[in-house]
Amino acid sequence: MSTLIAYCGLTCNTCPIYLATREDDKTEQKRMREEVIRICVEEYGLHYELDDITDCDGCRTEGGRLFSGCRDCTIRECAMNYGYENCAWCNDYVCDKLEKLLITDPSAKLRLDQIRSSLK
Numbered sequence: 755m756s757t758l759i760a761y762c763g764l765t766c767n768t769c770p771i772y773l774a775t776r777e778d779d780k781t782e783q784k785r786m787r788e789e790v791i792r793i794c795v796e797e798y799g800l801h802y803e804l805d806d807i808t809d810c811d812g813c814r815t816e817g818g819r820l821f822s823g824c825r826d827c828t829i830r831e832c833a834m835n836y837g838y839e840n841c842a843w844c845n846d847y848v849c850d851k852l853e854k855l856l857i858t859d860p861s862a863k864l865r866l867d868q869i870r871s872s873l874k
Contacts, residue, residue, distance in 0.1 A: 763862030
């Protein structure tokens with residue numbers, strides 16, 4: 755399976771929401787979604803209810819299932835408006851929208867930095 759890189763540099767196919775979407779066991783899927791809620795609060799300061807953790811096929815999906823947090827993401831909206839594959843392509847990299855996320859998840863910055871360096 756190829757790596758699905760989100761606009762912001764997160765890896766969609768290792769995202770707990772993406773993984774819960776692919777879980778067949780409903781009990782395990784519920785447990786995974788409860789863990790997503792905990793992660794969202796502790797790492798991102800976001801508060802969701804269990805029903806908010808919807809199925810997701812990755813933030814760059816077109817016409818597929820999309821987590822509400824991805825659907826409402828200003829980083830995603832911006833990259834899509836500019837037609838960028840991800841934020842590494844942007845002349846304003848690292849912008850204010852992206853900076854907070856990259857502080858929270860430094861691995862996303864590493865991914866985007868690697869992509870950006872390959873563009874030169």
